[in-house]
Amino acid sequence: MSPATGDDAARIPLAIIGIALLLLSTFTVAMVGASRLASQQYGPAGELGRMDELLFTARGDLGRALNYAVLQSCDDVGRSPLIQGIDSNGSGYRIVDDFYEIERITVLATDFFDEYLDANYRFLPGDTRVAGAFRTGNVTLSVIEATVERGFEHPLWAAYDEADTYFVASVPLNITIPDMNGGFAVVPVRIETLVTTRYPLLRSLAEEFEGRLNGASPLTLDVTAGTVAYTWARGYLQYATGEPENIIDNEHMALMANGAIMLEQASTFNSVDPMGLAHFGVETLLALLPDGESVDRTTELMKEVGKTWWMEHQNVNWQQDALDSTADAGDAMLALNRERSYEFNLSGIVQEEWTNFLFDGELKRAIADAYTANLALEIGREVTYSYHVSPPGENWSYAGAEPWEVDSFHVNEELFFPDAEQGYLECVNYSVQRSRQFVYVHDDGGQTAYTTERMGEHIWLNISCPVYSNSAGTSNDITNPFQAVRLDQSGGYVDPNLNDAASAYRDAIGLNHSIGSRDSRTLLYDILVNNRSGYTDGAVVLSREVVCGHNHWVEYLSWEHLGDIRNATGDIGISILERDYFDPGDMMIQAGSQLDAVLRARSGELLGRANFTNDDGMFESAGTKAVYSAGASFFGQFGNVSGMFENAAAGLAETVDTALENTAQSELDTDTLIGQMNDSRSLLDYEFVLPLGSEINLTFPEYPGWSETVRVGLDQTPDYLNTTYYSDEYTGYDCYTMKVKNICLFTIQLGDVADMLIGSGFDLLDREVLLLIDGLFSRADEFVNTTLGNEIEGFVTNITGDLKDELVDSIYSRIANDSELGAIFDNDDLTGIIGDYLDEFGRGEIIHGLADGSLIDGLAETLRGQRAFIAAYLAGTAEPYLAEYLDYLCQRAGELAREACVEAISGLMHELKDEIQQIYLEFSEQLEEEVKAGVDGVLSELGELAFSGLPILPPFGWWFTINVWYVEVQGDIPGLTVYDTGNHPHMSPLFGHQPQVYVREFAPVFNASGDLIGYNLPVHYKVQTASFILVPPGGGGVGDRTGGWEEASEGFEQDDTSGA
């Protein structure tokens, strides 16, 4: 019973419920099954999934087709990139960005993609899933940039660390899909795909590579480093041993430049051309090693000889290559690494200033200054009486006054003060009566009346000397300046001092006790009547400087003192290590600064003031001060040593700049040159092991987690860039793959430089030139009837024939203009004296005497020995110190003759410049023949006498010798193919796949319509640089003695390198 109702009839049997459940289950099964069937076959959700699937598949395949289209475009464009476009006028222009390339690729890719659409997405029978795809816009490309991390980096100038790497291509399409109703649904889509070639990366790298080969570029640093290596390794050995004769050789330059270009390949691509590297090894052996001559230069050789010998020379090591290029790498290493200390002393400057001081009047001026007094007249007036007659009265007007007239005067007192105790040298007291008349005119105009004014005065005229002996920076520092003194401590000489200063002053201003006549009144008259303004009481007027007389022992002692200073100062020197001062200009400036400091420190000792003064610092006499002052004045010439060296440094830079501009036609300047050398210097510390396809890591900042590697392969044609004419079989491109020029800027063979060097100073380069000629002349029998022999004979004839006249003219010109010697010697005297001297020399002895300096020394000594001649001239004079004066004049004549000789011989050398150049040229050529023939003949023995270089710096001494080589390397790489060997995106029927390439070679470039749009061009490179070397002074200097001053490889005269 139901608890609720208690009616069992209301109960539903469980079986009924079970039947209901069974029916419900059946229904559920049927519904679920129907639903599944519908969803699989007919349902809306199933239709949508099917269309999505069709679209998904179509999008995927169209993306692939788009990738293929762009791949093929990149393949085409990579094989013939557009480097030089043609504008509407048909003129070529350089493509400077990748805009045109992307444009080309998109145009091509659009065409290619259309072909895929036409072939695969139109009217396809069978199981085509979409009815068609129609492009609604052009293919566009965007770039994915990667961060580039290289295993091999250029140590000074790393390649860019970012590069375009991939394209993403996209294109808008309408895709038509068949629907269930037999119609079509049009779905607009944008297909976007990663293009699976790294063409952008290859182009970026290739562009960067060419950029690194031109202008202010890493290649410039590389070539500079190589040039420096060769210059130094071979230059220092030449200075030490005389060999090699030719320091910079074009074959070496070509080798070095090939290495530099490969270094840039490695720095950019982390790879070099394997065959190029092998050839480099071969060429290194051939060019540098002694046994290289016996090796045949062929590719076949590489497998015949075996791997070891050439593989050992594949690495780029300019330092070692340069050492190997000498005949003796060991000695070259020693010479290179020798610690060179450059001595800078003042001897050259002292000699130059000594001459100037003596012969330009400086000594005379120094003596005169010591004997100079500045005097003045001080006036005192005291009126003793004065009266004036009254004017005439009314109706008379004052019309003026007549001048004062001296009515009478006399000297009351005259005082002399030899020691200027009162501040005056002399005081004179006059009593004066003077008068004058006033003029009056009557108002009627007709009458004149006079009245008289009378005055009595005492007038003092005091001669003062406020300043005397103002020299060497001091004045008024003589013990008894106005008295003659005997110098017991200085040879007992009598010094008149300034004892005639007052009289000299009176003479100078015209003051004596006379008032003159009425028509010719004197200074005294004017002072006494005070008609002129200024002669009032208390006035100091008529300042005058007077030079007092002196005895000639002053010149004698001054000469002695100057000689001591000259010798002591000339010995002052400092040494500087080259390694501390890479820039010679900096080294010179530093040398000047250090010398200046030494001079300042030693000035007191050298001048020896204490030797000339008493304990109070007062000079014993004007003469002693004159001697001191002469020394101080001479010493003062060196006060600007720093400035001199700075000027010399600037002069060096200017000289090099001029040579670069005039001789090498280069716009390089010294600053740039020094900068390049400084920058590249550290490259010499490296031995570059060139990579053959090292991995470059790429990461993509915009896509975190994406990284990959790339290995680049290079194929360069030809494998080795040499200086012979090259014709590319494949492209027909003709060119010089490498043109090398080196110019040794400072060599006598060179016109402008010869002008600059020859005659710049006999003691320097002229003497070195004459040493070579003397050496050749002494062995003239070995050159009889040769061009060189004839040149030497002609030179000797000319120089000996003209020498006597030139010397007489020069010495006479000097002496005639000398204030002290001019009156003593005339032309005939000198002709006789010089002629007698030269008659003692034979032709060869003259050259020898000029070369070793003995001829000049002898001639100076001859003039210095004319004591009797000079004494005879002075016999009639009342010279109290004749012996001393004679000594002085003889010394002076000798020095003057020396200077005149240097000048005369320098002039002669300059006149004979062409002959000298010709001798050097012949010598150089014949020496080169000897070297090539392996003959160790007389020319080889004399080779180190053939001076080359620029002595630094006449006329201030020879501190070091410098030479500069200008180097220019340029050319084309006719074929350069860059392979992405880390990705092979292009299908190859033979190999399965092939890599993306980027080819630089000469080829016309056409657009899709077949129109010429420009050219692909070979990679061009050009470097201009220079290197210098410093060697110590003397010897033969440093420079190319064979091979000519300018060595240019074949074809360098052509401006245009493209031969196609």
Place this chain on the structure above:
Amino acid sequence: MGEGNRGYSTMVDALAFLVLVSVAALFLAPVLFPATSEPAPGMQEQLARAALAGLVDARVSEFNHSMVPVFVSEFIQDMGVHLDSSELTSTFVNQLFNHRLLHRTYADLLCDYAASQFYVGIAGEMGVNVLTSSYRHGLENELQDYFSSSLGPFWAWSLQVAWEPFTGVPVGGYATFGHPQPSSAWCSSIQVSMPNRAIMDTEEIREVINPFTGNITRARSVESVERQVESAFEALTDEILNTTLVPFIGPLFDWVDDFSGANSMLRLNESLLSDIEIRQSLEYGFTPDVDEGGSNSLDIDGFRGFLKTMILERNRQFLHDFSAMLAPIIESGTASGESVQDFLAMSLGERFPSSRARLSLQIWEAGTS
């Protein structure tokens, strides 16, 4: 009903209820709890299609294949370089002969493989280009990985790629990967773009065939139509072989000429030449090489002639049927000359589908055969 019967009746109800619930459960069970190991009809097709579509879209981040080492050795020695372990030569070798592909789709890899295979199905299956043999091995591994992850462990698969640039001629690229498929396997296929572009577009085909079919609308018999269509097709075949075969396969023959070491690897086996028809065709195309014991080496001109013969022969029936279909249309005058020419160009051009290949995937339950 008495009290005693009431208890009995309740028991019967309960038993009946339990029986009916159990029956309902038996009905519902397959629906509510379907067996996961037993695929439902349609799911197989969906899986196959999805896996096939994935091949077109999914990319392999890196794929490598290399050439046969024996060729590398001979190739380098022919270049005059000693093969050793130095960096120079090893790098050189790697750069030349190891191929690395980045970011390519599976379909790319399959199509590129087909395009470089030089399959010649003359008498038995033979891939001529043995240089790319490691390519296949790499592909097999990649595909195995792909299908393992996309299909799971319960499905077996077989994938075919077929590139037949000359319809009906067994020359091109064919390859099968995976397992032999049972007859119950579900097959899904798609056409995909090849790296090779279309040989000619319709306009170019028209230019080639027009000299032969320009007057076809005046033909008054099937035989006349067929003659013109056959002439046009032969001219088209010549043009296509000249413009594509030589640059496409030519490098292989050049390479054979250049490197004698590779030549021996590219011999046609004498035993394959059993078919008299093929033998006669080859007599024109393959130059006897007496030094190699009478085997024949490949020659591009001979191969071209051989292919032309094959193409014409294998399309003869198609051309006959096509002409028979075309003749009434022409005779009826319902089609313009221009449209007939277009139709001809498209139809004949379709016989050279070089720009697409077919990918076919069969899947079936693993463990059945």
